[in-house]
Amino acid sequence: xxxxxxxxxxxxxxxxxxxxxxxxxxxxxxxxxxxxxxxxxxxxxxxxxxxxxxxxxxxxxxxxxxxxxxxxxxxxxxxxxxxxxxxxxxxxxxxxxxxxxxxxxxxxxxxxxxxxxxxxxxxxxxxxxxxxxxxxxxxxxxxxxxxxxxxxxxxxxxxxxxxxxxxxxxxxxxxxxxxxxxxxxxxxxxxxxxxxxxxxxxxxxxxxxxxxxxxxxxxxxxxxxxxxxxxxxxxxxxxxxxxxxxxxxxxxxxxxxxxxxxxxxxxxxxxxxxxxxxxxxxxxxxxxxxxxxxxxxxxxxxxxxxxxxxxxxxxxxxxxxxxxxxxxxxxx
Ligand SMILES: NC(=O)c1ccc[n+]([C@@H]2O[C@H](COP(=O)([O-])OP(=O)(O)OC[C@H]3O[C@@H](n4cnc5c(N)ncnc54)[C@H](OP(=O)(O)O)[C@@H]3O)[C@@H](O)[C@H]2O)c1
Numbered sequence: 450x451x452x453x454x455x456x457x458x459x460x461x462x463x464x465x466x467x468x469x470x471x472x473x474x475x476x477x478x479x480x481x482x483x484x485x486x487x488x489x490x491x492x493x494x495x496x497x498x499x500x501x502x503x504x505x506x507x508x509x510x511x512x513x514x515x516x517x518x519x520x521x522x523x524x525x526x527x528x529x530x531x532x533x534x535x536x537x538x539x540x541x542x543x544x545x546x547x548x549x550x551x552x553x554x555x556x557x558x559x560x561x562x563x564x565x566x567x568x569x570x571x572x573x574x575x576x577x578x579x580x581x582x583x584x585x586x587x588x589x590x591x592x593x594x595x596x597x598x599x600x601x602x603x604x605x606x607x608x609x610x611x612x613x614x615x616x617x618x619x620x621x622x623x624x625x626x627x628x629x630x631x632x633x634x635x636x637x638x639x640x641x642x643x644x645x646x647x648x649x650x651x652x653x654x655x656x657x658x659x660x661x662x663x664x665x666x667x668x669x670x671x672x673x674x675x676x677x678x679x680x681x682x683x684x685x686x687x688x689x690x691x692x693x694x695x696x697x698x699x700x701x702x703x704x705x706x707x708x709x710x711x712x713x714x715x716x717x718x719x720x721x722x723x724x725x726x727x728x729x730x731x732x733x734x735x736x737x738x739x740x741x742x743x744x745x746x747x748x749x750x751x752x753x754x755x756x757x758x759x760x761x762x763x764x765x766x767x768x769x770x771x772x773x774x775x776x777x778x779x780x781x
Contacts, residue, residue, distance in 0.1 A: 450474060453778075454551035455754050457499050458510035465501035465509070467761070469754045472512075477555040478546045483523040484535060484556070487570045489514040489549030490577035491757065491773040492610060493697060496764035498544060499757075505544055514549030514775070515542055515722075516577040518570035526558035534564035538578045538729075540722045550754060552778040562730060567737035574774045575749045576736050579610025582721045584732040586611070586670045586692045587618045589717050593690040597623040600667035600686055601646075605629045605653065606697060607639055608770045611672040613748050617642040618740065619670070627666075629653045629677065635770055642744065655680040660707040664689075675699030685714045694719040697767065751776055 451471040460466045474483070498506040498513040506513070518536035521529045529535065539560035542548050546556070564573060595602070602619055606612040607628035619626045620643020628644035636647045654676040655662055662683040669681040669691040675698035682691050682704060693716065708714040721729070736742070748771030752760050763769045 452552035453754060454512045454547070455499075455514075455757055456510050456512055457501070457506075459501065465499075467499055467758050472551065474553065474555075476547075477553065480555040480557050481524060481526040482521055482529050482535075482556060482558050482561060484517065484519045484537070484554050484561075485522045486517045486519040486549050486552055486554050486777045487779070488518050488574035489775040489777050490516045490574040490579070491752075491760055491764060491775060492516065492578050493695070493764060494578070495543065495548075496761045499761045500765060507545055512547035512551045513543050514551065515544060516574055517542070517549030517554055517777075518564065518573045519554075519778075522553070524558070528558055529561065534570060535561045536564055536570065536573050537561050538581065538721070544722075549777065550757065550775065559726070562726065562733065565730075565733040565737040568733075571774060572742055573733075575742070575745065575772050576614070577610070577772065578721060579772060580614045580736065581729060581732050582611045582694055582719065583614030583618060583670075584735060585721055585724060585728075586615060586694055586719050587622070588732070589692045589719060590619075590668050590670065590690055591622075593715060593717065595668040595690050597625070601625045601627050601665065602668040602670065603627050603629060603653070603666045603681060604644075604670045604672070605650070605677045605681065606672035606695060607644065607647070608632050608635045609672055609697070610772045611694060613639075613642060613745065613771050615670045615672070616644050617744060620644065621740070624668070631767060632770065638747065638770070641747075650677065653677055653680055655683065659683065660705040661711065664712070668692075671695065673698040675701065676703075679703050682708045682714055682716065685712055688713045688715075690715045690717060692717045692719060694721075745771070748772060749774060
């Protein structure tokens with residue numbers, strides 16, 4: 450048996466190349482469950498992995514895809530049997546072991562989750578790591594007791610995968626959401642998701658050396674890092690909460706301690722890859738019951754393994770809006 454997969458490898462000139470090639474089960478890693486992958490998705494982390502970013506993927510050739518949903522084909526674990534509908538988004542999957550851009554994937558059973566009630570494999574991949582990250586970030590804001598009545602909440606990178614879900618979930622919970630984006634043309638789309646105000650990302654980046662800026666936000670959900678995150682932290686109301694999960698705009702954070710010791714600002718980090726599975730399962734259940742997925746239809750595009758190359762470049766250049774679902778192999 451052989452099957453299709455998108456393989457990223459280092460070319461003769463040091464450039465990373467992506468090709469859809471045929472592989473065999475012998476090339477899959479060890480694990481007790483073999484899954485026929487129906488859908489995967491494209492996250493920013495996948496784009497990094499697919500372009501030779503050694504901070505994400507240490508060794509190449511490599512098959513990216515940190516999300517996958519499909520059907521169990523073989524299992525030596527009692528928890529899963531052939532025919533079970535499952536999905537995976539776990540620490541090393543697609544980062545340092547072959548991932549979801551492959552018609553077959555093998556992994557330890559503990560990386561798998563049963564497909565949540567009420568969701569198809571395609572819907573799960575439309576949500577994917579991005580949607581679950583947004584849900585976890587919103588949960589962290591709620592745990593810190595940021596209330597809708599406290600004031601405005603800022604979402605940065607609003608048209609990205611994490612961004613669109615963050616805007617929509619916060620708006621649905623009653624927060625007044627200000628969406629920061631580099632794509633002014635996406636204003637109507639973001640308002641449709643529930644943003645009360647859409648602002649250009651340039652106006653949310655302060656490069657001065659001021660330790661504190663005029664307080665505006667009770668909460669911030671930052672998906673981009675860099676100057677946007679530094680500006681947001683300096684622009685918090687007293688006791689405000691910043692949840693940070695991304696670094697698209699940069700990993701450096703230029704700050705003083707003053708927002709923390711004069712305004713009691715709280716900065717909360719989020720890491721989905723190593724979040725306990727039971728916490729993630731609860732977030733997936735919410736997507737199956739609480740959140741109206743129809744709302745996101747116009748933010749979800751679908752591509753094949755062959756079309757991924759272009760989508761990956763678009764993602765690396767920040768030109769994508771919403772989520773990309775990858776149709777890997779036949780699905781109901
Ligand atoms: N910590 C975790 O567990 C976790 C989990 C998932 C994702 N992440 C991280 O979260 C971030 C977003 O992931 P994603 O999958 O949503 O990515 P994505 O779909 O590619 O979206 C990223 C968005 O960031 C904005 N952006 C792009 N370049 C920018 C720049 N130079 N400066 C400021 N904003 C820029 C763009 O939105 P606008 O044009 O609307 O501004 C873009 O759509 C990534 O850094 C990813 O690694 C972390």
